[in-house]
Amino acid sequence: MSKLAEQVGGLRVRQNPKTTLLLVVSFFITTTFFGIPLLSKHSKLHHRPLHADEILSKCKALHIKPGPPKDFASRTVSDRYVPGTNATLIRNATIWIGASEGTYEGGDILLDKGIIVKVGHISKADLPSKYNVINANGAW
Numbered sequence: 001m002s003k004l005a006e007q008v009g010g011l012r013v014r015q016n017p018k019t020t021l022l023l024v025v026s027f028f029i030t031t032t033f034f035g036i037p038l039l040s041k042h043s044k045l046h047h048r049p050l051h052a053d054e055i056l057s058k059c060k061a062l063h064i065k066p067g068p069p070k071d072f073a074s075r076t077v078s079d080r081y082v083p084g085t086n087a088t089l090i091r092n093a094t095i096w097i098g099a100s101e102g103t104y105e106g107g108d109i110l111l112d113k114g115i116i117v118k119v120g121h122i123s124k125a126d127l128p129s130k131y132n133v134i135n136a137n138g139a140w
Contacts, residue, residue: 078114
């Protein structure tokens with residue numbers, strides 16, 4: 001190239017490391033903000049999770065009003081009951097009956113098959129053949 005072309009800003013382009021770095025950084029910022037799919041790691045493709053149906057059914061169940069099942073009051077065995085477990089009689093307990101009723105002191109609680117069978121004064125006639133006794137000594 002002639003000296004005249006260099007003096008008047010000829011067509012020769014010199015590479016400057018700062019300019020190259022600025023161009024590369026500008027390119028990546030532009031692709032990130034404007035979302036060019038070829039270079040962005042956030043692709044527009046949607047992948048369905050492995051257990052999507054199960055996850056969605058659990059989410060729908062969250063909108064169900066919580067509470068016991070419909071047959072709760074009529075059941076005779078708890079779902080947590082372990083067969084062969086003896087009934088349990090808790091004697092001499094302080095039992096909270098409710099906000100308006102207050103407490104019942106020196107009461108008994110009979111649990112059988114994982115369910116509260118009776119609360120209050122429990123006679124021997126109310127007891128099953130095998131049971132364990134716990135003395136609450138007036139505790140809650």
